[in-house]
Amino acid sequence: MQSTTMEVDRSIPILIDTDVLVVGGGVSGVAAAVSAARAGVRTTLVERQGYLGGVATAALMTSATNSVMTADGRQVVKGIFEEVMDELAARGTTCADWRTRALPQFPYDQEVFRVLLIDLVQNAGVETLLEARASSVVMEGSELQRVIVDAKGGRRAIVPRVAVDASGDADLVALAGAPSRNTPPDSGSLLFQMRNVDLDQTAAYFEQHLQEWPQYSDRVTPLEDFLANWRKWGVFHLPHGGGRLLRLVQDAIARGHYIRERGLCTDLDVFGMYAYRGSGTVLINSCNFRIDHLDVRSHSQAELQARQLVPVIAGFLQAHMPGFERATISETADLVGVRFTRWISSGFDLTPQDLEAGRAFEDVIGTQAAQARHPRGGVVYLDRVAELPYRIMLPQGIDNLIVGSGKSVSTQPRGLVRGQVPCYVLGQAAGVAAALASRAEKPCPGVDVQSIQRELLRQNVYLGDRARLSALGLPDV
Secondary structure (H helix, E strand, O other): OOOOOOOOOOOOOEEEEEEEEEEEEHHHHHHHHHHHHHOOOEEEEOOOOOOOOOOOOOOOOOEEOOOOOOOOOEEEHHHHHHHHHHHHHHHOOOOOOOOOOOOOOEOOOHHHHHHHHHHHHHHHOOOEEEEEEEEEEEEOOEEEEEOOOOOOEEEEEEEEEEEEEEOOHHHHHHHOOOEOOOOOEEEEEEEEEEEEOHHHHHHHHHHOOHOOOOOOOOOOOOHHHHHHHHHHOOOOEEEEHHHHHHHHHHHHHHHHHOOEEEEEEEEEOOEEEEEEOOOOOOEEEEEEEEEEEOOHHHHHHHHHHHHHHHHHHHHHHHHHHOOOOOOOOEEEEOOOOOEEEOOOOOOOOOHHHHHHHHHOOOEEEEEEEEEHHHHHHHHEEEEEEEEHHHEEEEEOOOOOEEOOOOOOEOOOOOOOOOOOOHHHHHHHHHHHHHHHHHHHHOOOHHOOHHHHHHHHOOOOOOOHHHHHHOOOOOOOO
């Protein structure tokens, strides 16, 4: 049997001529499309699912890690992320007082979130194509001239002046032949939700078993903070990995009443949990994979096995976890949430040391709270601001392509800024830069950075305090 086959050449109709094309409708893609349209250019958004949100909706990761607030209580992320959070709070589907460092996570209602994203793109005037996947490109030299999308009606071509890759897997980058990296195993999880959970009982269990609270898992959270978050703020967050300290989990594994792994699925005992009071559901993250997620056979087997394991995980919780006695599965994610696969090499890699030190970049296009690893494990946030530079978003060798997903930008290690908050920040910056490149008819690396910064400030993006703006030559903004 032959190992390759030839694709038949055929004429492909042109569907749209657009200034900015965004591929991928997750939070970074939505932010990119909305910001580009607000900058005054024709914008098209292409998404493979039948709805927007990406990992936040299709993969059910309906909780954003709080990298917004510094340790000393300053809010250093605004822009489209702030709009979304304020609107979720106004609709009663996340914590109303979310601007606090006390909260490690911002859980929210994904059904309301899906509609909110539609409102955002429609109000901005973005043309949105759903159930359409970018499958190939047409290049001329260093310019991406056509993007071919597969949809129900057949293959169609889109003609962009500038494109934003917000696919999360650097799909456009790979199709265009720009340098990228992938070093399997990649990381992913299948999430599900349960309803009828009495989280007061679950919280009380940890209060009565102090030694089992996972303070140094995930984000460092003392037990008193966890209890205050639930009882005062209405936010429940059992850190991912917390099940490793739970005696009821580990004893069940030792007795053969539960499992730590099966087939390709691992970490069945980590039990990350996310909820907000009034939602009636709890998000469960406890089924991980370490495989090559770009290998369709491996990925498919992992997803099939994980779906078989969801009732096993839920059954264990019902039988052993306080508060879950009457709980039932309410929803399983439509797809596996993949943490990272391909990522670009821009010639400069952002590092954890840059984020911890709060390194300043002249081409800053967004910020987040600086963070560091605690000696005992987990992440702590600092009273410094970490800057994100434009240069990490620019694939080498392609003039009119920008990467807008934090999962795929140029960092070491990969996925360093893959969280939802930096994805909003990077997506918004990518959209603005793409719009300005389109208007000026310049290559993306050649766009004046101060012009990008000024438009971002106009769109309420935080780039630093008054002294930092003055140092950047932006004192009058």
